[in-house]
């Protein structure tokens with residue numbers, strides 16, 4: 001049975017959610033599931049905006065058929081060709097053989113690569129600023145290369161002031177009945193997932209996101225329709241502001257994130273002492289993670305949120321503890337930058353973790369590593385407490 005949501009009299013959400021998938025992109029845990037959003041417009045011409053992941057093909061086809069209610073599909077706008085949004089494109093083309101595919105020049109070869117059918121004869125290839133009229137509605141298109149993939153574009157409905165924003169403004173999390181962000185407590189229940197989605201999926205491409213924001217922020221946007229997560233029809237500026245912060249790699253909060261890699265608990269003990277000292281300095285916003293327990297995507301997201309990052313690691317076979325090395329390399333590849341960093345290292349005979357961590361962090365942009373790294377020889381001793389307190393002082397002073 002179909003399960004659709006009305007956005008406006010002539011615009012419907014025809015997507016669905018997947019709560020079975022363990023790893024989005026086979027990489028990122030999604031304990032709250034994920035939604036794949038797709039939209040149908042019933043104008044003089046009918047339009048489908050993107051499709052969905054193959055996991056929800058059956059639901060999607062029922063939804064599209066129900067909304068079209070016997071009408072033919074005239075256009076499908078392909079804003080993004082990643083398979084979680086285009087896996088069902090072939091099925092749509094089979095069912096609606098006359099459908100025209102509205103996309104840009106970079107999209108065409110990717111469709112032909114993914115599919116057996118050739119899109120060339122049915123493609124309406126648009127350029128930035130081109131318009132498409134479907135009756136009452138006129139659409140214009142803005143290219144958004146690398147706001148996740150090179151072919152990404154966004155589509156603006158000039159009539160009803162709706163932005164179909166592709167992966168931008170998406171979030172992890174299945175739809176739990178409510179479609180609109182103002183129907184849920186987004187800041188309390190969704191923001192962490194939105195940040196984790198942004199930082200891990202799009203975070204590497206901050207300059208590309210900034211370019212897109214420059215194009216779309218002058219627009220009057222009444223409704224924001226991303227490809228994942230809730231649809232926005234109020235407080236859009238609040239969410240855009242988050243994107244401004246994240247894409248410029250500015251910390252969202254003056255806060256301390258401590259990530260430790262510890263085998264037997266002594267490095268963890270040092271991290272706990274530092275956290276206690278920070279608390280004694282009145283720092284309230286402290287987050288701590290064991291890098292062997294918490295998925296790197298969570299810690300990367302926290303690195304986008306927090307102004308100050310502390311990394312504490314045991315030495316492991318002449319290097320950094322492997323989970324910490326994995327995390328730091330992942331952070332580097334996600335372009336984490338502009339943060340104040342403090343380091344703690346531990347080892348029993350040749351302490352090298354700090355040197356290795358410094359090497360990786362120094363390759364990230366504009367990271368200020370505080371002086372006086374703490375070096376622990378196996379376990380924290382009484383005479384090191386003053387050094388840890390001094391580190392807490394230094395962090396608190398720059399918060």
Ligand SMILES: Cc1cc2nc3c(=O)[nH]c(=O)nc-3n(C[C@H](O)[C@H](O)[C@H](O)COP(=O)(O)O)c2cc1C
Nearest residue numbers: 262263264265266267315317318347348349350378
């Ligand atoms: C597999 C393994 C490899 C290690 N390699 C080194 C090393 O190369 N250099 C060193 O100084 N300590 C090395 N250590 C020792 C630990 O770094 C050290 O005991 C440290 O205090 C452990 O901190 P933790 O209690 O937080 O796990 C190694 C420990 C293990 C288990």
